[in-house]
Amino acid sequence: MKIFKNFVIIFLLMTINNINANEKSERNEITKNLRCLICQGQSVYDSDSDFANSMKILVDKKLDEGLSEKEIYIYFKEKYGDWILYDPGLNKNTYLLWLLPILIFLFGGAIIAKSFILKK
Amino acid sequence: MKKKLIPYSIILTFLIIFAVFYKSLKDTNIYTPETKINNDIPIFSADLLLLNENSNSTEIFELDKFYLLNIWASWCVPCRDEHPILMRLSKNNKLNIIGINYKDNKKNAKSFLDELGNPYEKIIVDKNGTNSIEWGAFGVPETFIIYNNKIIKKYIGPLNNELLLEIQKIIK
Numbered sequence: 001m002k003i004f005k006n007f008v009i010i011f012l013l014m015t016i017n018n019i020n021a022n023e024k025s026e027r028n029e030i031t032k033n034l035r036c037l038i039c040q041g042q043s044v045y046d047s048d049s050d051f052a053n054s055m056k057i058l059v060d061k062k063l064d065e066g067l068s069e070k071e072i073y074i075y076f077k078e079k080y081g082d083w084i085l086y087d088p089g090l091n092k093n094t095y096l097l098w099l100l101p102i103l104i105f106l107f108g109g110a111i112i113a114k115s116f117i118l119k120k
Numbered sequence: 121m122k123k124k125l126i127p128y129s130i131i132l133t134f135l136i137i138f139a140v141f142y143k144s145l146k147d148t149n150i151y152t153p154e155t156k157i158n159n160d161i162p163i164f165s166a167d168l169l170l171l172n173e174n175s176n177s178t179e180i181f182e183l184d185k186f187y188l189l190n191i192w193a194s195w196c197v198p199c200r201d202e203h204p205i206l207m208r209l210s211k212n213n214k215l216n217i218i219g220i221n222y223k224d225n226k227k228n229a230k231s232f233l234d235e236l237g238n239p240y241e242k243i244i245v246d247k248n249g250t251n252s253i254e255w256g257a258f259g260v261p262e263t264f265i266i267y268n269n270k271i272i273k274k275y276i277g278p279l280n281n282e283l284l285l286e287i288q289k290i291i292k
Contacts, residue, residue, distance in 0.1 A: 038258055057249070057250050
């Protein structure tokens with residue numbers, strides 16, 4: 001019985017640890033996708049500037065308030081614009097970025113179809 | 121037909137590349153934040169400096185009044201430069217000046233105001249910088265013009281005489 005009790009305690013301790021780690025990794029995941037606007041070429045996660053540190057605290061706060069990852073991105077996008085996100089959405093400045101691979105794929109497919117399938 | 125297709129496609133490819141590069145030649149690499157925004161002000165509650173009380177956004181910002189929100193800190197040198205302009209603006213009855221004390225300690229903030237004068241009606245304490253982020257700020261100093269709970273103008277960096285005239289024009 002005593003062994004069983006010990007097991008339960010150890011198990012509980014381990015799960016608590018796990019929960020903490022999960023929270024932190026969610027925050028890290030989000031801050032890796034946010035650009036530190038006052039540093040060059042760094043994410044909020046990488047940077048140790050005043051701005052980035054405040055952002056990290058705010059992301060924690062928003063997670064505590066129960067916002068999902070997507071909602072947090074939308075929240076920051078409203079405040080700072082598209083530039084804060086590393087993953088750009090489809091808009092008039094980025095349509096080429098999104099459509100070019102598809103066009104190249106179709107063009108290449110057409111060449112292959114022409115030279116191999118139609119020749120037969 | 122096939123002979124014509126190759127040169128045409130080469131020319132077309134080069135034209136597309138030219139167009140892309142020509143377009144991006146005009147864009148700057150340096151990020152320039154938008155200064156004309158029409159966002160709602162954030163909802164928050166925070167401690168006030170000098171008054172030792174807690175307040176929230178609906179208490180501080182009333183409708184149909186012009187507010188100037190200035191983010192400052194005693195350790196920020198450009199804030200010292202723009203302070204005389206805030207003092208001049210504080211004489212205008214139509215404008216209420218609210219301060220956000222960014223990552224500062226109380227003692228230094230108080231001696232800063234004792235030395236240079238206090239243009240602020242209320243000062244929000246922002247110990248960890250999160251309040252400023254909720255406003256969409258980048259750092260200190262930064263100034264927002266607020267009317268009817270909307271941010272109508274945003275100035276990044278210290279105010280100068282030119283901007284003073286612009287602000288006076290806006291609140292007329």
